[in-house]
Amino acid sequence: MIKVVHYINQFFANIGGEEKADYPVELRKGEVVGPGMALMQAFGGEAEIIGTIVCGDSYFNENIEKTKNEILEMVKEMAPDVFIAGPAFNAGRYGVACGTLAAAVKEELEIPAVTGMYVENPGADMFKTKVYMISTKNSAAGMRDAVKKIAPLALKLAKGETIGASVQEGYMPNGVRVNFFEEKRGSKRAVEMLVKKLSGKPFETEFAMPDFDRVEPNPAVKDLANTKVALVTSGGIVPKGNPDHIESSSASHYGEYDIDGVFDLTSETYETAHGGYDPVYANDDSDRVLPVDVLRDMEKEGIIGKLHNKFYTTTGNGTAVASAKAFAAEFSQKLVEDGVGAVILTST
Amino acid sequence: MRLEMGHIYIKDIQFATESKIEDGVLYVSEEALKAVALEDEKLKSVSFDIAKPGESVRITPVKDVIEPRVKVEGRGGIFPGVIAKVDTVGSGKTYALKGMAVVTAGKIVGFQEGIIDMTGPGADYTPFSKTLNLVMVAEPVEDIKPHDYEAAVRFAGFRVAVYLGELARNLQPDEVKVYETLTIKEGILKYPDLPRVAYVQMLQSQGLLHDTYVYGVDAKKIVPTIMSPTEIMDGAIVSGNCVSACDKNPTYVHQNNPVIEDLFAEHGKTLNFVCQIITNENVYLADKMRSSDWTAKICKMLDLDGVIVSQEGFGNPDTDLIMNCKKIEAEGVKTVIITDEYAGRDGKSQSLADADAAADAVVTGGNANQVVILPPMDKVIGTLAYVNKIAGASEETLRADGSLEVEIQVITGATNETGFGYLSAR
Numbered sequence: 103m104i105k106v107v108h109y110i111n112q113f114f115a116n117i118g119g120e121e122k123a124d125y126p127v128e129l130r131k132g133e134v135v136g137p138g139m140a141l142m143q144a145f146g147g148e149a150e151i152i153g154t155i156v157c158g159d160s161y162f163n164e165n166i167e168k169t170k171n172e173i174l175e176m177v178k179e180m181a182p183d184v185f186i187a188g189p190a191f192n193a194g195r196y197g198v199a200c201g202t203l204a205a206a207v208k209e210e211l212e213i214p215a216v217t218g219m220y221v222e223n224p225g226a227d228m229f230k231t232k233v234y235m236i237s238t239k240n241s242a243a244g245m246r247d248a249v250k251k252i253a254p255l256a257l258k259l260a261k262g263e264t265i266g267a268s269v270q271e272g273y274m275p276n277g278v279r280v281n282f283f284e285e286k287r288g289s290k291r292a293v294e295m296l297v298k299k300l301s302g303k304p305f306e307t308e309f310a311m312p313d314f315d316r317v318e319p320n321p322a323v324k325d326l327a328n329t330k331v332a333l334v335t336s337g338g339i340v341p342k343g344n345p346d347h348i349e350s351s352s353a354s355h356y357g358e359y360d361i362d363g364v365f366d367l368t369s370e371t372y373e374t375a376h377g378g379y380d381p382v383y384a385n386d387d388s389d390r391v392l393p394v395d396v397l398r399d400m401e402k403e404g405i406i407g408k409l410h411n412k413f414y415t416t417t418g419n420g421t422a423v424a425s426a427k428a429f430a431a432e433f434s435q436k437l438v439e440d441g442v443g444a445v446i447l448t449s450t
Numbered sequence: 451m452r453l454e455m456g457h458i459y460i461k462d463i464q465f466a467t468e469s470k471i472e473d474g475v476l477y478v479s480e481e482a483l484k485a486v487a488l489e490d491e492k493l494k495s496v497s498f499d500i501a502k503p504g505e506s507v508r509i510t511p512v513k514d515v516i517e518p519r520v521k522v523e524g525r526g527g528i529f530p531g532v533i534a535k536v537d538t539v540g541s542g543k544t545y546a547l548k549g550m551a552v553v554t555a556g557k558i559v560g561f562q563e564g565i566i567d568m569t570g571p572g573a574d575y576t577p578f579s580k581t582l583n584l585v586m587v588a589e590p591v592e593d594i595k596p597h598d599y600e601a602a603v604r605f606a607g608f609r610v611a612v613y614l615g616e617l618a619r620n621l622q623p624d625e626v627k628v629y630e631t632l633t634i635k636e637g638i639l640k641y642p643d644l645p646r647v648a649y650v651q652m653l654q655s656q657g658l659l660h661d662t663y664v665y666g667v668d669a670k671k672i673v674p675t676i677m678s679p680t681e682i683m684d685g686a687i688v689s690g691n692c693v694s695a696c697d698k699n700p701t702y703v704h705q706n707n708p709v710i711e712d713l714f715a716e717h718g719k720t721l722n723f724v725c726q727i728i729t730n731e732n733v734y735l736a737d738k739m740r741s742s743d744w745t746a747k748i749c750k751m752l753d754l755d756g757v758i759v760s761q762e763g764f765g766n767p768d769t770d771l772i773m774n775c776k777k778i779e780a781e782g783v784k785t786v787i788i789t790d791e792y793a794g795r796d797g798k799s800q801s802l803a804d805a806d807a808a809a810d811a812v813v814t815g816g817n818a819n820q821v822v823i824l825p826p827m828d829k830v831i832g833t834l835a836y837v838n839k840i841a842g843a844s845e846e847t848l849r850a851d852g853s854l855e856v857e858i859q860v861i862t863g864a865t866n867e868t869g870f871g872y873l874s875a876r
Contacts, residue, residue, distance in 0.1 A: 267876040279797040279875045281816040281858075283574070288788055288869025289708035292758045292813045296786040297720045299811050300645045300756045308874055309791065309812040314805040351562075351694065351841035352795075352819055352857055377562055377841040378693075378765070380596055380658035420694060420764065420841060420859060422794030422819060423803075 104149035104260045107180050108138045109173070109187040109203055111196045114242075115156040123195075125158030127169050129176045137245060141186065144253030149260065153180050159195035162202075170206055177207055183260035185211075189218030189248040190225060192240040197225025205232040214259035218248050221274060230274040234259070237274045275310070315423070329443035332410035334433070336418030336426070337384065337391035337450040338376030339367070348417055350377025356416035356429040358436075361409070366395045378419035379450055391448055410442050418449055452630040453680035454543045456522070456623025460550040463500050463582050471617045474624075476550065478584065478614070486613045487586060492602035494591045499831045501553075501568050501583040506828035508572075509585055511563030511836055512862045513554045513600070514607050514689055515578055515700035518547040520615035521684060528615060529685035531666025533608050540681035545618045551581040551702055552614065554607040555832040556588040559600045560659045562841045564695025564862035565824070565854075572824040575864040577871055578702075585831045586610055600659060604690050608701075629680050629714050631723055634752070641722040645755035648724045649679065649709050650745060650778070651868075652770055654691050654698060654762040655730035661690040662699075662762075664728060670737075674729040674744040676752070679710045682726065693763045694841045696818045696864035697790050703863070708870050709758050709788070724752055729774065731767040738770055746777035756784040761867040764792055764818070768803040779808040790815035790865035791875055795857070815865035816873035818842070819857050826852030 112118060112125040114136040134142055135154040142151060155173055162169050177185055185207040187200035197219040204217040209232070218236030219225055229235060234255060238248040251272035258265060265271060267280040284291065291308070298305040323329055340348060346357045364371075367388035374384040374391060389395040397409045414433045418426070437445065459474055466477035480498050487496040501507040521527045524542015527534025553566065566578045573579035588606060590599040632640060653662040655670035662669040664687050677686065682704055691698040710726065717723040729745045732738060749757055757778060761771045768789070775785050791801035791814055801817070819842075838847045842859025849855060858864040858873075865873060 267874075269876040275876060277798060279791055279793040279801060279817045281820050281873055281875045283872045284874045285872070287708060287712075287872050288813050288815055288866070288874070289712045289758075290869070291874075292709065292786045292788050292869050293712045293716055295811050295813060296647065296756050296758055296784065297716065299784050299786065300647075300721070305811060307810055307812045308814045308876065309789070309801060311805045311807055311809050311812075312800060315800065347845040349844045350839055351859065352792075352844075354844065377560065377839070379656070379660070380560060380692075382596055383658075418765070420792050420818065420857075422792060422799035424794055424799035 104184065104257060105152045105182040106149050106256065107153050107155065107177050107182040107185050108141065108151050109155045109200065110136055111199065112156065112158040117156070123158045123160035126161050127155065127157040127172055130154045130156060137189070137249065140245060140249045141253055144249050145257065148257055152182060157199065159193065159199060162199040163195045166202065170202055173203055174206055174210060177213065178211055182213060184256045185213055185215040186252060186256055187215065187217040189236065189238045189252060190223060191238055191242055191244060192220040192223050194224050197223035198228065201225035201229030201233070201235070205229050208233050216252055216256050216259060218252050226274060231276045234273045236272050323444045326406055326444070327404055328407045330408045330410050330441055331397065331406045331444045331446060332437055332442040333392055333394065333397065333413040334445050335392050335415050335448045337448055338374040338417040339372055339384070339388045339392040339415050340375050342371055342373050344375045348375045350375060350417060351420040353417045353421045353425065356414055356433065358412055358414055358433065360412055361394055362411045364394060365398045367392060376417040376419055376450060391450060410440060451541045451678035451680050452628065453540055453683060455627045455629065455683060456543065456545040457548045457625040457627070458545055458618050458621055459624045460547050460582060463550060463584055469617055471621060476547065476614070483610055483613070486609050487588065487606040489609065490602045490606055492591055492594055492598055493588050493606060495589045496606065497587050499585045499587065501585055501831060503568055503580055503582070505568045507568040507831060508827040509553055509555055509566040509583065509831045510834065511555060511558045511832055511840060512566050512695065513556070513559065513563055513603055515702040515862065516552045516607050516611040517702050517705050518552060518611045518614035519685065519705065520545050520619050522619060526684065528612055529608050529688060532663060532688055533612050536665060539684035539686055540678045544684055545621065545623055547614060547618060549582060551578060551583050552607055552611045553578065553583045553585045554588065554603050555585055556603060557590065557833070558836040558839070559596045560692040562692045562694050565860050566862050567824055567827065570825050571822055572861055575858050575861045575873065577863045587832055597659060600690065600692060608688065629683070631678055631725065634724070637722050637724060641718060644720070644722040646724050646753060647713065647721040647756045648727050648749065648752065648754050649713055650727045650729065650757045650759040650774060652759065652761050652767065652774065653687065653728055653730050654693055654767070656733050656763065656766060659692040660763065663688050663690055669730045670732050672730060674727060674741055674748055676748060677726045677728060679714070679723065679726045682707055682710065694818065694859050695862045696842070696859045697762065697764055697815065697867050699762050699866070699868060700862065703866060703868055703870050707868055709760055709868055724754060731763065731770045733766060738773060742770065742773035742777050745774050746781050749778050749783045750781040754783045758786050758788065760788045760869070764790060765803050772804040772806045772809060776806045776808045786811040786813060788813045788815070788867050788869050790867050791817045792819055793817045795819050795821050813869060814875050815867050815869070815871060816875045818859040818865045822856060822858055824854040824856060
């Protein structure tokens, strides 16, 4: 039998409304209280609530660290398979308490946790990316609906089963994209979405545009003749044979290669690992992607101070932005430490 | 323009001494097929094999997938400007062999050829696990450049498909579908109250093995233009692409473009399907700007109310997609865009290379970076020699037990951006 610990506020424990919001934290071992009854029913005999933690909303929010730690101790002690907080609907302080606790149980105790609330509850934006949060209606009238989603998700989490996409499980989008098969093919969904959009009916996009990460260019380099310049590429130029096995697409790492004494990249010495374009011309003469030959000329002519003796390379093809960012964060430090003042970043 | 499509259902494919279609069975003479394929001196040898749904078969590296068709009545022939002479197609009568496909495979050209599994978890992701596949494995002559080899295999695939289509010329189709769009004026008079809708198809044209051909013209050399949506059904647009297998449009997807199919289903009911607009995905900024300007301009000139925009490929073309969307919306024409995502193996990374608030209606074909394990198959058509190198694979792909650990990126059609499949993501 799956063991569940449930957290609710003073209102749902039938202690009272706002006048009782200072009710201190209390553990009711072995008791199923308020919405816990509906959860138990929805578990269908697969799980049981082994304890309910009750706390007033003001009490929690005014003593947040202390109360959180007390509750974590209680949960740890009972060692449930899954922790459920709420649902909090549109009650703001209750939502913050549920989000805080569910996220803390998951992160600090490593016990799976789920909560639920209305999308505009302030607790939603604060915690929806930290813990599974079922999207509920804005009042307790939505309890039945909420429980119908919270209970099965809690059971799946307790059993360690694969969790489906947000739209399947009912949790708020949490920034992690999960694949699943729709009942209608994409073109049909597109036509239906367009018909709705044209007739002014509400429609739901399958991918909400993110806040886009745009990088402002740095100011121009003033004194190029005294600047050490480095070459960096996402065009996949590597020493022949691709010694570090950089993937042709979706690269998991980058390469750092020494070009001390290299004046020209030839078909005998360099090639591309990139899978996103016909490699013939890059393999023929890798300077076309990583212009070592031209930079050597400019070094000789005194246009640049020096060409840095290392270059950094990966394949941009299908590589996650997060990976690319992590690569650059790492090698940028090395470039700075090596006194590099400017970088030419080539792509394909 | 009005096109009558006759469907001839193929229930089985068998090798035989004589090529013919009888009672839904396609009998093919391997000798005859070889002769058709080897007309090109750049191909040293070809072999043919048959893969059926449910069989423990893996086909790789897959280049193109083609549906055999034949033009029975009306102007032109299948694949105009490529196989048939240039003539405007899309009217009259065409027969298609349904339930089957010609799959071209063979030694790798670039890094971006695909995998089709006929059973197992991989089969769920590719539409071509559901078709009877006549697979052509082509060996090039020595010392051939990749792009010459690609072209040779591409043309050989079309010749084979046309050869098979011809076998149906005098048959009675099992089912007939009629597709008809009206001229601009007729449409306005007939459907005065229906929103005017077009399909904007972005054709992959980044070059260096990322090419699409329109009536034989390299799509990077076109400016956006309009077509009757039936033209594509006669092979007016063909693939020459070695972009990632999951989101390139094989020729089969062009012939059976699902956006066109599903817009026709609503034509005269909830919308007036005016036309198809084609544009490209070039790599130079000036080209991107010109093409997206023109696409938006055409939408405006046609007094459209809405469009569906489909993409092909990812990364660089994301910028074309967003430019098109933004500019078309700015003309007061509502858009729905179809794309796919590269959100990383953990699904946590930025999905697209560009974004804009105007893109408020998006259909996604799913996250191409998702990892799957493809169990070993009893038989491989083609070769596993390159399986660690194709886009979406890694050094660790081929595992000791013969299974493959890959991103679904390697699977032909897995995250198709014309909405051909059922995969999505949230």
